[in-house]
Structure formats: structure tokens, C-alpha cells
Amino acid sequence: MNPAKEKGSVVVQTVSRIMIPFIQLFALYVIFHGSLGPGGGFQGGAVFASSFILYIVVFNIARGKKRVPESTNTALSSAGLYIYAGVGLLSMIFSLGAAQYLNYGFIPFTSHFEGNRAIGIDLVEIGVGMTVMAIMISIFFDLAWDKGKEKEE
Numbered sequence: 292m293n294p295a296k297e298k299g300s301v302v303v304q305t306v307s308r309i310m311i312p313f314i315q316l317f318a319l320y321v322i323f324h325g326s327l328g329p330g331g332g333f334q335g336g337a338v339f340a341s342s343f344i345l346y347i348v349v350f351n352i353a354r355g356k357k358r359v360p361e362s363t364n365t366a367l368s369s370a371g372l373y374i375y376a377g378v379g380l381l382s383m384i385f386s387l388g389a390a391q392y393l394n395y396g397f398i399p400f401t402s403h404f405e406g407n408r409a410i411g412i413d414l415v416e417i418g419v420g421m422t423v424m425a426i427m428i429s430i431f432f433d434l435a436w437d438k439g440k441e442k443e444e
Contacts, residue, residue: 332419340427371421
């Protein structure tokens with residue numbers, strides 16, 4: 292039986308199509324409000340990844356592999372890591388020899404130290420969220436994708 296040609300439940304597919312954008316919106320909320328309360332980049336990235344995993348489970352893994360290819364996962368995880376490390380390095384550069392890694396207040400985004408901290412924290416949370424999301428999707432594909440069946444069909 293070919294899983295790519297199997298039809299799923301219309302109800303489950305319809306509800307998933309409606310819910311996935313709301314799950315992703317909630318993930319963005321968790322990422323951006325992580326500095327003010329519970330949540331942050333890791334939690335938001337995990338929620339964002341769960342929306343893609345829901346899509347893959349409902350609409351089949353081959354279609355999910357086309358929607359989120361491995362090259363996209365690699366690019367997102369790398370970009371998130373570069374954002375995180377870049378903000379840390381900018382903090383060190385602008386702290387003028389004090390070596391304040393990830394002390395976001397020194398980066399001159401605005402004229403206020405606290406405003407700079409808020410922007411720096413948000414950038415770091417975005418980077419962490421991107422990396423966590425991409426890695427979780429990659430792990431799911433590695434565990435679920437059966438390359439032996441791919442050759443048989």
C-alpha cells in the first residue's frame with residue numbers, strides 16, 4: 292500500500308488547515324513575549340515545529356518533505372544560530388573591551404539602554420526559535436522517513 296496515495300479524513304484535514312495558522316501565530320506570540328513572561332525561543336520554536344509536524348502527519352510525509360525540504364531546515368537552523376551568535380558578538384564589540392557577551396544594552400539599536408536590551412532579547416529569541424523549530428522538524432523527518440520503502444515503490 293502506497294502511503295503517498297492514501298486519502299486521509301476530510302474532517303481532520305479541514306480542521307488542520309484551519310488550526311495550523313493559529314498554532315503558528317501562538318508560537319510567534321510565545322517567542323516575542325518570552326522576555327516578559329513564560330515562554331521564549333525554545334518553547335515557541337517547539338510549538339512552531341508542532342504545527343509543521345501536524346501538517347506532515349495529516350497530509351503525509353512525502354507532501355511534508357516537499358513543503359519543508361531538508362535544505363530549508365538547514366538554512367533555518369543555521370540562520371537562527373547566526374542570529375544568536377551575531378547578537379552576542381555585537382554585544383562584545385560595542386561594550387568596548389568589557390567583553391559583555393549577550394549584554395544587549397550595549398548594541399546601539401536605539402538611544403536607550405533598556406530599549407536596546409529589549410530588541411536584543413527579541414532577536415536572540417527569534418534565533419533560538421528558528422533553530423529549535425528546524426531541528427525538531429529535522430528530527431521528526433529522521434525518525435519518520437523510511438528510506439527503505441522509498442526504494443521499493
